[in-house]
Amino acid sequence: MSESSDESILDGEDYYTFLNIPRDATDEDICNSYRRLSRLYHPDKHQHPDRKKEAEILFSKTKKAYEVLIDGHQRAIYDNLGVAGLATQGWEVVHRTKTPQEIREEYERLAREREERRLQARTNPKSSVSMTINATELFATGDDDTPYLDLRDIFGLPHIEISGMSLNQSIEAPLTSKDTAILSGQLSSHNGRGNGTLSCALRRVLSERGWAEVELGTGAGLSCSIKCFRSFYQGFFANAALQANVTPNGIRLGSIVTVANQLDQQTTAYLTWKLGTSNGLTTMVIRDTERLHAVASMHFGVPQSYVSMTYMHKMPDHEIKLKLTAKVGTFGGLLEYSVEKQVSLHSHFSATMSLGVPLGVQLRLRLRRASQTYTCNIVLCDDLLPAPIVYGTLLPLVGWVAIDRLIVKPFLDEQKRQNMARQRESNKVRISELKREAAAAVELMRETVKRNIDMEENKKGLVILKAMYGRLVSSEADQEEATDDVLNVTIQLQCLVKDSKLILQESSKCQLPGLYDTCPGEEKTLYVSYLFHALVHKVTIKDREGLRIPKQSHRVDQQ
Incomplete structure (x- = not known):
């Protein structure tokens, strides 16, 4: 659960749940709920000074919720943007006749104006580090004709060397709401030979549909490029780039043009045309859904042409992605299979095995953390042999399981425990206030609940025997006693019983009168x-599940 949602829960800002009405409630439903709570919380209903003061607070919350939801204009703002939308400065310019979509657009405009004032303090640094390791001698046969003697040969150690490294770094510096400066650099070394480039670009947003960029670079000669992007209509866009490189042999020109069309909500087709240093035409179709990501592409050009297919299966519940790629062309063939695992909120780890002709066998390990990427490419064998394929597949899996069990999981568990402890400490004062407010609400409910129970008992209707809400850890929930994490909410629910029925909406129950969130960010049940x-009935639901009782399936003798 995000920090913002936790704050919303602690501040009791869900007006629908507070009034215990659905989000599509009619004006009549809103008025009926308001009148019912007004009879309970109106200060004139209570004579004791302390009770009257407590009633004033709760009645004020009830009135605020009613005033927002009964007003069609304020309700549209609240439904689209929440309480933050109601509190945004500048709403006086919004006409009451605007649609919900127009209201959201107006809110986004005001948000952009606030963002402009923070642009100078923002940058977007990105970096990547890549390393290539030559480990082919791990699986190579011995060579007795070697003219020299190496100590590693005496002790039987393989010859493993770092054959290449590269470092990329870029920084984006917003100048205005439309202009951004981008500074990037790249250093690389391969087999003892290195080179580097440095470039600076200025991007300007021309409209909501497009932007243009000019880039100057130096390294292997001076370079200049002009790039632009344009969205023509919904789902159809294009970008183009014109490049010029100054070399000792003259100026070399090149261009790239890409046109894309969204075929449906999950499928997009691309067509790319390259001219200059490498000529070619590429067509690609990408389909992306919640469970899969598939890519089919064909490339025709010089010096090579190929056909490629990629399929990725997503497992959101386990935060794992499985990927398979096949590529065949004039260069030969390539088969890749990989697995990616999210190890923390901002970190992802992946391992990829590449089998190809003439590529051989390679293992690529990659760690992405926020805007930083670390890649290690290990060349295992120049030929397709069984041993490097087996070892390259099994060793990363076994190593990851060991690291995950011994290091990652204990670290994340400890980090989660510390975050929860810090969150509890930071919310301690507010939770204490909510606890006092909930206790006051319960005291105001007692007389009403007593009459409600007498009326229900006389007609053998609905009587709440026991209700517990919070972090219930026992399988026998009815044995739980009230603790810091668990509330006894019997009185609160009985107060909501009407005509032998209790209906709770699909939202967090901590927003109901007399309840509060005892453990923000943690899973709760009722x-x-x-x-x-x-007859005795029992039911246990998750926090955000809806509940309608009585139900025949809740009877104890049927369970």
Whole structure:
């Protein structure tokens, strides 16, 4: 759960749940709920000074929720943007006749104006480090004709060397709301020979549909490029780049043009044409859904042409992605299979095996953390042999399981525990206030609940025997006692019983009158034991599940 949502829960800002009405409630539903809570919380209903003061606070919250939801204009703002939208400065310019979509656009305009004032303090640094390791001698046969003797040969150690490294770094510096300066550099070394480039670009947003960029670079000669992007209509866009490189042999020109069309909500087609240093035409179709990512592409050009297919299966529940790529062309063939695992909120680790002709066998390990990428490419064998394929596949899996169990998981568990402890400490004062407010609400409910129970018992209706809400850890929820993480909410739920029925909406129950979030960010459940027609019923639901009782399936003798 995000920090913003935690704050919303602690501040009790869900007006629908506070009034216990659905989000599509009619004006009549809103008025009925307001009148019911007004009879309970109106200060004139209470004579004791302390009770009257507590009632004033709760009645004020009830009135605020009613005023927002009964007003169509404020309700549209609240439904689209929440309480933050109601509090945004500048709403006086929004006409009351605007649609919800127009309201959201107006809110986004005001948000952009606030963002402009923070541009000078923002940058977007990105970096990547790549290393290539030649480990082919791990699986090579011995050579007795070697003219020299190496100590590693005496002790049987393989010859493993770092054959290449590269470092890329870029920084974006917003100048205005439309202009951004980009500074990037690249250093690389391969087999003892190195080179580097440095470039500076200025990007300007021309409209909501496009931008243009000019880039100057130096390294292997002076270079200049002009890039632009344009969205023509919904789902159809294009970008183009014109490049010029100054070399000792003259000026070399090149261009890249890409046109894309969104075929449906999950599928996009691309067509790319390259001229200059490498000529070619590439067509590509990408389909991306919640569970899969598939790419089919064909490239025709010089010096090579190929056909490529990629399929990625996403497993969101386990935060894992499995990927398979096949590529065949004039260069030969390539087969890649990989697995990617999210190890933390901002970190992803992946391992990829590449089998090809004439590529051989290579293992690529990659760690992405926020805007930083670290890649290690290990060349295992120049030929397709079984041993490097087996070892290159199994060793990363076994190594990852060991690291995950011994290092990553304990670290993340400890980090989660510390975050929860810090969150509890930071929310301690606010939770104490909510606890006092909830206790005051319960005291105001007691008389009403007593009458409600007498009326329900006389007609053998719905009587809440016991209700517990919070972090219930016992399988026998009815055995739980009230603690810092668990609330006894029997009175609160009985107060919501009307005509032998209790209906709770699909939202966090901590927003109901007399309840509060005892453990922000943690999973909570609600347990209810009740009598209906003198028979015991029991039910346990998750925090955001809806609940309608009584139900025949809740009867204890049927479970």
